[in-house]
Amino acid sequence: MARRIDGRAQARALRDRVANGVARLGEVHGPVPGLAVVLLGEDPASRVYVRRKGEQAREVGIRSFEHCLPADTPQAELLSLIDALNRDPGVHGLLVQLPLPDHIDEAAVIAALDPAKDVDGFHPLNVGALAGGGEGLVPCTPLGCIELLKGHLGDLTGKHAVVLGRSRIVGRPLASLLLREDCTVTVAHSRTPDPAKVCRQGDILVAAVGQPGLVQGDWVKAGATVIDVGITRLGDGEDTRLVGDVDAACVGRVAGALTPVPGGVGPMTIACLLHNTLVAACRQHGLPVPT
Numbered sequence: 001m002a003r004r005i006d007g008r009a010q011a012r013a014l015r016d017r018v019a020n021g022v023a024r025l026g027e028v029h030g031p032v033p034g035l036a037v038v039l040l041g042e043d044p045a046s047r048v049y050v051r052r053k054g055e056q057a058r059e060v061g062i063r064s065f066e067h068c069l070p071a072d073t074p075q076a077e078l079l080s081l082i083d084a085l086n087r088d089p090g091v092h093g094l095l096v097q098l099p100l101p102d103h104i105d106e107a108a109v110i111a112a113l114d115p116a117k118d119v120d121g122f123h124p125l126n127v128g129a130l131a132g133g134g135e136g137l138v139p140c141t142p143l144g145c146i147e148l149l150k151g152h153l154g155d156l157t158g159k160h161a162v163v164l165g166r167s168r169i170v171g172r173p174l175a176s177l178l179l180r181e182d183c184t185v186t187v188a189h190s191r192t193p194d195p196a197k198v199c200r201q202g203d204i205l206v207a208a209v210g211q212p213g214l215v216q217g218d219w220v221k222a223g224a225t226v227i228d229v230g231i232t233r234l235g236d237g238e239d240t241r242l243v244g245d246v247d248a249a250c251v252g253r254v255a256g257a258l259t260p261v262p263g264g265v266g267p268m269t270i271a272c273l274l275h276n277t278l279v280a281a282c283r284q285h286g287l288p289v290p291t
């Protein structure tokens with residue numbers, strides 16, 4: 001049976017490190033890091049994440065500002081809120097919850113963020129910095145995947161990593177991060193012929209497509225480390241459950257280690273958001289980033 005990689009425990013450890021970093025900032029009379037989250041509309045799942053981010057931010061000593069606006073908020077109003085938060089010296093990290101309602105131009109909103117406060121790492125300057133090997137802010141979910149992999153495997157040098165999915169938010173930035181860790185990287189996606197055969201080559205396999213149970217036992221090399229990024233809520237009403245992109249029952253018999261859903265990548269994503277907020281606050285004040 002595959003070992004279960006405990007995302008909750010690793011996320012807790014990362015939050016402890018962030019809390020220490022925040023406390024050390026206080027000792028040198030640095031800023032209290034602040035994180036602003038903007039949410040448009042009533043999507044209940046998004047509200048849960050926003051609340052969770054707020055609670056965990058406060059636990060590590062980060063100030064949390066939540067802006068929940070109605071779904072029909074005009075784009076101009078959203079842009080002027082972003083402008084105000086860009087200028088607010090108490091806000092070091094700024095995140096707009098995605099997806100946005102149809103009448104909003106997502107690219108325009110992301111471009112309006114101050115890249116130094118863009119703790120999601122979605123602004124074109126941060127995307128470019130990551131692709132070019134520079135020092136920007138890195139998207140939280142891919143960063144969480146790297147943390148989980150290093151926590152389990154240690155050094156990733158020379159491992160063949162297969163990323164299933166090429167999204168802007170996970171697949172693409174994760175491929176860049178794995179290259180930075182000196183992996184051999186293959187990206188497979190919806191137009192890849194025989195994706196099972198490609199995935200089977202991976203010492204590391206990361207599934208990030210949002211298709212519940214897509215990855216079966218014969219998609220996985222024996223002993224591989226498998227990270228399941230997909231989080232899909234199945235069912236309705238009272239009777240719902242979260243499922244990943246990996247069919248855990250059969251993959252668990254082949255893989256060496258596997259992240260669960262829930263309790264895997266999700267909690268690490270939030271911990272990395274807090275980490276990015278600390279990093280952003282330090283850089284904005286010209287202070288060294290605690291490690």
Ligand SMILES: Nc1nc(=O)c2c([nH]1)NC[C@@H]1CN(c3ccc(C(=O)N[C@@H](CCC(=O)O)C(=O)O)cc3)C=[N+]21
Binds near residue numbers: 046048231264268269
């Ligand atoms: N600008 C932006 N940045 C995001 O990072 C972002 C976003 N928009 N929009 C929505 C998605 C989704 N997302 C999750 C974060 C944590 C869990 C998480 O912690 N999940 C728990 C379970 C949560 C539950 O029980 O519902 C787990 O996997 O164990 C899930 C999903 C961040 N997102």
